[in-house]
Amino acid sequence: xxxxxxxxxxxxxxxxxxxxxxxxxxxxxxxxxxxxxxxxxxxxxxxxxxxxxxxxxxxxxxxxxxxxxxxxxxxxxxxxxxxxxxxxxxxxxxxxxxxxxxxxxxxxxxxxxxxxxxxxxxxxxxxxxxxxxxxxxxxxxxxxxxxxxxxxxxxxxxxxxxxxxxxxxxxxxxxxxxxxxxxxxxxx
Numbered sequence: 547x548x549x550x551x552x553x554x555x556x557x558x559x560x561x562x563x564x565x566x567x568x569x570x571x572x573x574x575x576x577x578x579x580x581x582x583x584x585x586x587x588x589x590x591x592x593x594x595x596x597x598x599x600x601x602x603x604x605x606x607x608x609x610x611x612x613x614x615x616x617x618x619x620x621x622x623x624x625x626x627x628x629x630x631x632x633x634x635x636x637x638x639x640x641x642x643x644x645x646x647x648x649x650x651x652x653x654x655x656x657x658x659x660x661x662x663x664x665x666x667x668x669x670x671x672x673x674x675x676x677x678x679x680x681x682x683x684x685x686x687x688x689x690x691x692x693x694x695x696x697x698x699x700x701x702x703x704x705x706x707x708x709x710x711x712x713x714x715x716x717x718x719x720x721x722x723x724x725x726x727x728x729x730x731x732x733x734x
Contacts, residue, residue, distance in 0.1 A: 547564070547565070547629050547632060547633060548565060549562055549563065549564050549565070549625055549628055549629060550562075550563040550565070551563070551621065551625075552681070554609065554680045554681040554682070555680055555707045556611070556680075556681075556702070556707075556708075558599075558611055558612055558613065559600070559609055559610065559611045559612075559681060559700070560609070560610055560612075560617055560621065560624075560681075561607050561608075561609050561680075561681035562607060562608045562609070562610060562624065562625070562628055563606060563607050564606075564607075564608070564628060564629075564632055565606075566606070566632060567605065567606055568603045568604060568605065568606055568607060568608055568638055569603045569604065569605060569638065569639070570605070573602065573603060573604055573683045573699060573700070574586065574589075574602070574603040574639065575600070575601075575602045575603075575683075575699040575700060576589045576593070576600065576601045576602070577599070577600050578593070578599075579593035579594070582601060584640050585639060585640055586601070586603075586638060586639050586640060587631070587636055587637070587638075587640060588601075588608075588627075588628070588631045588636075588638050589601040589603075591627050591631060592610065592624065592627055592628075594627075595620065595623045595624060595627060596614070596615070597612045597613060597614040597615040597620050598610060598611070598612055598620070598624070599611050599612055599613050600612075600700075602681070602682065602683070602699055602700030603638065604678055604681070604683065604700065605678070607678075607681060608628060609681035609682065609700040610624050652686060652687060652688055653687070653688035653689075653690065653695075654688055654689040654690065655689075655690065658689055658726075661689060661724060661726050661727075662686075662689050664723065664724050665686060665689060665694055665720060665724055665727070666686050668719065668720060668723055668724070669684065669685075669686055669696075669716075672719060673715075673716055673719070677702060677711075680702070681700050682698065682699055682700035682702030683698075683699045683700050683702065684696050684697065684698050684699070684702060684716070685697045685699070687733050688733075689727075691728075692726060692727060692728035692729065693727075693728060693729050693730070693731055694717075694720060694727055694729070694730045694731070695730075695731050695732075695733045696712070696716070696730060696731070696732060696733065697732070697733055697734070698712075698732050708732065709732075712730050712731075712732055713730065716730050717729060717730040
């Protein structure tokens with residue numbers, strides 16, 4: 547098994563491509579060993595590596611966030627853990643539901659359904675594919691008084707360039723196609 551790695555705009559995050567489907571639908575984002583807990587055996591093993599602070603699953607990639615050790619010291623342990631897990635045939639998620647449960651309800655005013663549908667379509671077709679290339683994901687959380695609220699995950703969470711991505715990239719795109727959008731904000 548050969549696992550490729552790619553750098554991301556976030557220097558504390560590295561993208562691992564195992565050459566196999568990781569999650570066939572949705573995404574999963576863990577920021578602590580407790581969060582990963584029983585949900586994902588692989589994430590639990592990865593959090594056992596000193597320095598790992600985040601595990602994010604996309605369709606065909608795993609994004610690992612770290613603090614402390616340099617990647618040259620951490621990368622071999624992460625590669626070994628991912629390879630060992632895939633070679634064992636064990637599932638990525640404990641329950642075969644895959645992806646994360648929808649925990650945050652979306653919010654928007656009655657009558658804004660058309661605006662929200664357009665925003666979601668733009669995010670799905672233009673933003674999310676580009677962000678996935680960088681090892682992250684962005685999901686819609688809400689729209690109120692001209693402000694779009696988005697949740698950033700994976701490499702995007704805590705990335706030094708995420709504010710620029712939101713304000714200059716996504717905000718400008720949405721403003722261009724949806725005049726009702728005034729600004730874009732990140733939510734946790």
